[in-house]
Amino acid sequence: MKRFPAVMxxxxxxxxxxxxxxxxxxxxxxxxxxxxxxxxxxxxxxxxYIKGDRxxxxxxxxLDYVPIVIQDHGAQTTFLLVTATGRYFQAPMSPGTPxxxxxxxxxxxxxxxxxxxxxxxxxxIVKMADGxxxxxxxxxxxxxxxxxxxxxxxxxxxxxxxxYFTSKGYTGARVIIYNAEGHEQxxxxxxxxxxxxxxxxxxxxxxxxxxxxxxxxxVPRRR
Numbered sequence: 001m002k003r004f005p006a007v008m009x010x011x012x013x014x015x016x017x018x019x020x021x022x023x024x025x026x027x028x029x030x031x032x033x034x035x036x037x038x039x040x041x042x043x044x045x046x047x048x049y050i051k052g053d054r055x056x057x058x059x060x061x062x063l064d065y066v067p068i069v070i071q072d073h074g075a076q077t078t079f080l081l082v083t084a085t086g087r088y089f090q091a092p093m094s095p096g097t098p099x100x101x102x103x104x105x106x107x108x109x110x111x112x113x114x115x116x117x118x119x120x121x122x123x124x125i126v127k128m129a130d131g132x133x134x135x136x137x138x139x140x141x142x143x144x145x146x147x148x149x150x151x152x153x154x155x156x157x158x159x160x161x162x163x164y165f166t167s168k169g170y171t172g173a174r175v176i177i178y179n180a181e182g183h184e185q186x187x188x189x190x191x192x193x194x195x196x197x198x199x200x201x202x203x204x205x206x207x208x209x210x211x212x213x214x215x216x217x218x219v220p221r222r223r
Contacts, residue, residue, distance in 0.1 A: 028052060029144045034060070034117075034192035040185065050144060051198040065219055070203060079205055082218045088205050089215045104129060105161045116173040117190045126161045131179045133161065137170035141193070144171055 033048045049056040053074035059066050064084035071078050071093065080089045105128045112123040119138040126133040165172065174189040212218060 029141050029195070030198055031193065031195040032198070033144075033190060034194075035188060035190045038187050038189075045191070049198045049202050051200075051203055054203040056198075056202050067218060070205070072203075080215060080218060081205060081209065085219060086209050087212050087218050088209045089212055089218055091215075105164075107161065107164055117192050119173050119190065119193065121173050124165075126164075128161070131177065131185075134174075134176040134178070135161075135165070135172055136174040137165050138173045139169055139171075141171045142169075 030051050031049075033050065034045070035048070036043055036045050038044075045060040046057060047060055053072060055069075055071045055073070057069040057071075065082060068081040068083070069078065070081065073093070076093045078091050078093050080091075082088070105126050108125045108127065110123045110125065114121050114123070114136060116136055116138070119140045121136040121138045124135045124137055126135055162172075172188070174187065176187040177185045179185050
């Protein structure tokens, strides 16, 4: 149970990293994207099932007590499911958070290229006040649900580094975070891509699950 908060925090980070939706005239992506999230303490592996505006994210181990996240970007709704308890929590994706501060950054495109999980990628360096990012971005995935819909909807005049890549049709295949001293703090990396039909049943709450009013009720504390 100690992994529960860590997994949740990683899944929260997932949405702006794993997927992008650009303006290129390409078909939406449908299938499975496998990836890993790594920080100074641990490495965890995930898989994301994508179909249209809906995304299902879960750990590859499929642990019964680790929540499954289903995001419906069309309805702007997130569902958290715990199979061990048969419970789910539902919440809006944009719950009226305060207006974010302007994010200042510079993007430098390099000449370096690499193939990551079969995807041809280009290297960009994103320089920020508190460090920099090494972003290996690809145009090969086309439209992937879950990225542009979640970025600064209330204030599109305040761009983020993610929206820079979104506007150009890129998807991040590897993102490495460095602090101001140049030390790596964490990374996200796609490890596999499978284009296939995703069953509707994976993208909705199973029949019979109990809805709870608080996320903490998904896994009741042991007495």
